[in-house]
Amino acid sequence: MALHAWGRLPNPHNANTVRLHDRHADLPNVTLPWLAHGCGRSYGDVCLNRRGSLLHTINLDHFIDFNPATGILRAEAGVTLRAILALVVPHGWFLAVTPGTRDVTLGGAIANDVHGKNHHVAGSFGHHVRQLEILRSTGERLRCHAQQHAELLRATIGGLGLTGLITWAEIALIPIANPFMTVETTRFGHIDNFWALNAQAETCWPYTVAWIDCLAQGKRQGRGVFMTAAHAATQENLPDWREKPRNIPFDPPVSLVNSLSLRTFNALYWHKARSGTSLQHHVPYFYPLDAISRWNRIYGSAGFYQYQCVLPPDAMCAGTTSLLNRIARSGQGSFLAVLKTFGNHPPPGMLSFPRPGATLALDFPNHGQRTLALFTELDAIVRDAGGAIYPAKDARMPASLFKSAFPQWETFSQWMDPAFSSDFWLRVNS
C-alpha cells in the first residue's frame, strides 16, 4: 500500500511499507533506512522515506492508562488525537495543545512538536509530554523524561521521527467544564489593525488566531477575521451538537482552487463573518476542515504546498506585510491564510519550530516552477527577518535556510538513530 503526505505532490512511491502491530515487538527486518509514518498529515516529505521503509504506526493504537482524576494519559504512539478526545472530553479533559486537525497520531504530534492557537499561553505539544519510550535500531528501549535521557527527549520532541521509533508517550491534559468554546469574532479591515487587536486579546484569551484574505490589496491588504476563544465555563442549557462527516469522494483531474474560486471564497468569507460572541462546540472551532475528510483532494492530481513560516517579533509586522505583498502580486494564494503569534516559551525540542514572533501559513496549489519561484522570493523575506520555515509543512526549503533557522541541527544529528532517515532529512542535508 502506498502511503502519501498530505500535500499529495507527485513523487515516487515508497518501495516498502510495513505495518506495526505490537509495541513490545522488535523493529521489523526491512530495508533500511526506516521512518515511522502515522496518518500522513504532514504536508511535505518529513513523513516520506523513498529510499527505505515506512513503519506504519496506525495500528499501535492502544491506550495504556488514563487517570480521570489527574488528567494524565499514556498511550501508544499511533493513537490519534481524535481517539484521545473521544476518550477524555466526556471526563472533562482536553488536549493541552491541539493542531488544526484531530487526525494525527500522538507520535506525529510529538515528532513535529505541533502547536495550536494557544501557543502564547501553553507553548507547543512537546511541553505537555511527561515521558515517552524510544525504541532504537539497536533494540534498546529508552524511557525518556526530564530526569532520564533528557537530551534524547529534547531531540525526539520535534525530532521528525529520526531518533528511533516512539512506541508510547504520556501526556498531561487540561481540565474543561464542557465540550464548548466561548468564541469572539472581530473583523478587521487591514493587516495593521491585526497587531493591536492581537496584543490586546493575548492578555485575556487562551486561544487567538486570525484568518487573512491574502488576495486583497491596497487599502484592504490583509483584511481578515480575528477569532479568540476560551473553553466555556460551567453553564446550563448547552446547545445540541452532532458531527456530520463529509468526504471529497474522488480526485478532481485539475485543481478546483484557482484565482477565481479563491477570490470569491475569500471575499465571501470576509463579508459573511460577523463580529460578536458565541458559544461553539470545540470540533467546528478547532477542526473546521475535519468535517470534510480528504479535503486535500480539491487541489487535484498535482497536489499542493503549504508555506508556513515564523518571523521574529522585531521583524514580524514589516515582514508579514512584505510576504502578503509578494503573494498578492503573484496571484497565487489560498483559502484561509492563517496568522498567529507565538509566545516566549523556551522550545521543548532541539528542532522545535515555534519561537517568539508571528507565524503565517498558506496553501498553494502546485503550479510547478511558478509556485517554487514565488517560494524563493518568500524565503528571502524569511531569511532577512531571521525567521524559519516549518518542517512539518515543507517540501522544498533549501538546506541553507534549514541550517540557519534550526541552529541546533548539528547537536540534534548526534542523537539521531543511524538506521532512521527521511526524504526531508536527506534534502536539507544535501
Add this chain to the structure above:
Amino acid sequence: MNFPHRVLVFGATSAIAQATARRLLQQGCDLHLIGRNQTKLQTIIDDLKVRAAPAQKVSGEAADLDNLTDFPHLFDTATTALGSIDAVLIAHGSLPDQKACETNFSNTLAALHTNGISAIALADEAARRMLIQGYGLIAAISSVAGDRGRQSNYVYGAAKGMLNIYLQGLRNRLAPSGINVLTIKPGFVDTPMTAAFEKKGILWASADDIARGIISAMHKRRDIVYLPWFWCGIMFIIRTIPERLFKKLKL
C-alpha cells in the same frame, strides 16, 4: 432477548476481534478475552479497560486454542469473571500457506485443526452451556473462502466450509431453544493475517468495517452474514458457476 451483555471472545488479538471488542464495549458489554500471545492480549485488555465505563468488566486469559482439552477450563474461568456468558465470539484463525499445504500434508492438518476443528469444539462447548442456561448467542467468524473450493486457497476454504456446515446444523438444532448461531463470512479484510497481499481496490474492507457489521448482525439476530454485504452477491455468482467451467478458472 436483548443485546448480549456479557461476551466471551476467542482469538481476541486478531484484528477483527479487537475492533469488535471495542465496539462491544461501546454497546456496554462486559468482556472476557482469550488470545494466544500474552503481551498482545494484555495490551488489548489495558486498552479496553481505559475505554470502559467504571462499572464495565474487562478480563482475559492467554491460551493456545489448538489445545481442545483446555476449553472447559477456559469457559469456567470466563463464567467466573463475567457471572454468565450471554454470547461467544469465535474469531481465531490463521491463513495457511496453500503451497506449503500441497507439499506437506501436516500443514494441511494443522490448518484444518486451527480453523475448523478448534472453532467447532468451541461452538460445541458454548452450545452445551447455553442449552443449560436456556439462552445465548454463538457467533463465529468464518470466511467467504468456505463457500467454494478454489486452487489458491482450498485448505483454508475446506476448514471454513466445515465450520459453515457445522454451524448450520447447530443452528438448526438450537433454534427451538432460543439460542442464536451467527455465521460471519468476511471477504477481503486488511489485517495482519493478510499482510502478504497487495491491498488495493474496493473489495478490501477494514477490520472496523467488519466489526460494525458483526455488531449489527448480533442486534438483528441474523443467521448468516456476508461482510461487507456485497460479498453476498459475489459469492452467489461464484457458487453458481458450473463446476465444468469453474475447474478451468484460475481463482
